Amino acid sequence: MTQKIKELKKKAINIRKDILIMLEQAKSGHTGGSLSEVEILLALYGYKLKYDPKKPEWDMRDRFILSKGHGCPGLYAVLADAGFFPKKELMTLRKLGSRLQGHPQLGLPGLEISSGSLGQGLSIANGIALGLRLDNKPCRVYCLIGDGEANEGQIWEAAMTAAHYNLDNLCVIMDRNRFQIDGLCCDVKDMLQMKMRWNAFGWHAIEIDGHDIEKVMNALDEAESIKKKPTIIIADTVKGKGVSFIEHNNKYHGTAPKKADLERALEELAEALKKL
Amino acid sequence: MVQMKPTRDGFGEALLELGEKNKDVVALCADLTDSTRAGWFRDKYPDRFISIGISEQDMYSTAAGLSLTGKIPFAATFGVFASGRAWDQIRISIAYMNLNVKIIGTHGGISVGADGATHQAIEEIGLMRILPNMTIIVPCDALEAKKATIKSAEYKGPVYIRLGRNKSPNITKEGEKFEIGKAMTLKDGSDLTIIACGLMVHESLVASDELAKEGIKARVINLHTPKPIDKDAIIKAAKETKAIVTAEEHLIHCGMGSAVSEVLSENFPVPMKMVGIRDRFGESGEPEELLKKFGLTSAGIVKAAREVLKLKKRG
Structure with missing residues (x-):
């Protein structure tokens, strides 16, 4: 286990490098929210999810739904690393004719849905969870949402549906990086007590440090053990995690690093890798 | 004497038939289950009926998820809500992914009557027509509505079916062929x-x-x-x-x-x-x-x- 954790920590740094390199050459895209979700994605694809990159449509796979579609550079990097498609394809991000669209479009191996219009992924995840249950399939459904995304009313409609149908084959992870485009979530529209909200909606809720990969892995295990209700893991993260001048800097919500910034960022990440 | 029947009844009858023939057919409704006639399916196949409450946006995205597991969801509500209220969900969750979801909009048109403007769907053809991948069927009588529903289950892709509330005269005949896209x-x-x-x-x-x-x-x-x-x-x-x-x-x-x-x-x-x-x-x-x-x-x-x-x- 410790070996696995060490390996994933190293991988997190390399995934961050991939994200920054692909965003710099694309010259646009969502840097902050891609860097904040890395440990969550790795705990899923490196530990929890059942999948076969050679058979992306394998019907006994677990499903991962990226509801916060703008975080796709992070998912693309992790899917390429998991072997769903060649890593060199990452460099086609946002380019004409690419399977790596600016926001996810069905068709890229490993992607379960198209997304980008916020708030819809959780309802889709519910539908998949209901369908799998109707077929008595033991597969689980994981859905990543943002905290800003929880402004959307549809998130709460879906939260009610999941609890009403006791969807214990569903686990939501909230990448709570505390920022949305206009600024701090609490300034834009304060959602106050997030955990209490989900509890009140009938969910089992866990709060963890979303960059502590071991804690994310444990929370995913806990979610699987909870019966008769859905679970949400509220993962506290840092927007732009891993690069000093991008962390907490909301300028990087929807912009890519410039060449010089990329070089500085890669140096920092190389340093972090050495320290590991 | 011409037989009079609402087109929504034709849908309700077809959905019952489909439920019997195909176990992948499921139905969803947003708190208008009896009005849309999805209730007939609910009573016979309760396990395959999903009551979603008054949340149309959630309903159409949930239907999209069900279709991703191979189900054929029929998601019904009044036309105003089925088209306008959940338009972006239909655009992204259904049409963009070209998913096999059947959108049933009952109470279409001005003939809804006394409920007034908020409940009279007079824009659905437009709202659905501008979406790539979408098919739209507007049956002229209950029998055609029945055939259209059955055909839409065989057809792979998103379909919007516009139905009426009131009894209307039957024009088509039992043996006549109905083909999607063929006038x-x-x-x-x-x-x-x-x-x-x-x-x-x-x-x-x-x-x-x-x-x-x-x-x-x-x-x-x-x-x-x-x-x-x-x-x-x-x-x-x-x-x-x-x-x-x-x-x-x-x-x-x-x-x-x-x-x-x-x-x-x-x-x-x-x-x-x-x-x-x-x-x-x-x-x-x-x-x-x-x-x-x-x-x-x-x-x-x-x-x-x-x-x-x-x-x-x-x-």
């Missing part, structure tokens, strides 16, 4: 063509009989599928009759008539008149009163026919 010529004629869908098909047939008394031979086409549109039937009618009238219980902007005009203007322009609602909301009243007020009657179609014939004569 039906109900009556031949050489002076002009009336292209209609839904409730207006019956009115068009009555109008055609009226016109016949004056020696005007009007062809009547049932364009039950505004999208994908049957271009061949429209162009053929334009070439052979050289005048077109469209009739629909819908806004003329972006509706079935607009779709017909797009085909004509690009391929074979001929004089055309559109019977429909012109740039306004509906209002409360008895269905018959409202249809009359908005000119959605055989008389309204006859009037449009005379006008289009004048234009044709002028050349």
Whole structure:
């Protein structure tokens, strides 16, 4: 286990490098929210999810739904690393004719849905969870949402549906990086007590440090053990995690690093890798 | 005696049949289960019925998720909510992914009556027509609604079916073939063509009989599928009759008539008149009163026919 954790920590740094390199050459895209979700994605694809990159449509796979579609550079990097498609394809991000669209479009191996219009992924995840249950399939459904995304009313409609149908084959992870485009979530529209909200909606809720990969892995295990209700893991993260001048800097919500910034960022990440 | 039945009943009957034949068929409803007739399915197949509550956006995205597991979801509510309330969900969760979701919008048109403008769906053809991958069916009677529902389950991809609340006369026959995207010529004629869908098909047939008394031979086409549109039937009618009238219980902007005009203007322009609602909301009243007020009657179609014939004569 410790070996696995060490390996994933190293991988997190390399995934961050991939994200920054692909965003710099694309010259646009969502840097902050891609860097904040890395440990969550790795705990899923490196530990929890059942999948076969050679058979992306394998019907006994677990499903991962990226509801916060703008975080796709992070998912693309992790899917390429998991072997769903060649890593060199990452460099086609946002380019004409690419399977790596600016926001996810069905068709890229490993992607379960198209997304980008916020708030819809959780309802889709519910539908998949209901369908799998109707077929008595033991597969689980994981859905990543943002905290800003929880402004959307549809998130709460879906939260009610999941609890009403006791969807214990569903686990939501909230990448709570505390920022949305206009600024701090609490300034834009304060959602106050997030955990209490989900509890009140009938969910089992866990709060963890979303960059502590071991804690994310444990929370995913806990979610699987909870019966008769859905679970949400509220993962506290840092927007732009891993690069000093991008962390907490909301300028990087929807912009890519410039060449010089990329070089500085890669140096920092190389340093972090050495320290590991 | 003509049999009278609401088109929503045809949907309800078909869904029951489908439930028996295909275990992948599931139904969802947003708190209008009896009104939409999805309740008949719920009572027989409760395990495959998903009550979603008053949350249409959630319903259409949930239906998308179900279709991703191989289910064939029929998600029903009133047309106003099925089209407008959940439009972005239909755009992204369903149409963009080209998923096999069947959107059932009942209580379509002005003939909803007393409930008034908020509940009168007069924009759905437009709202759905502008979405790539979408198919739209507007059945003209309960039997056609039944066939359309069954065919839509066999068809892979998103389908919107527009249904009515009130009893309407049966026009089609049991043995007649229904094919998605293939218009039906109900009556031949050489002076002009009336292209209609839904409730207006019956009115068009009555109008055609009226016109016949004056020696005007009007062809009547049932364009039950505004999208994908049957271009061949429209162009053929334009070439052979050289005048077109469209009739629909819908806004003329972006509706079935607009779709017909797009085909004509690009391929074979001929004089055309559109019977429909012109740039306004509906209002409360008895269905018959409202249809009359908005000119959605055989008389309204006859009037449009005379006008289009004048234009044709002028050349």
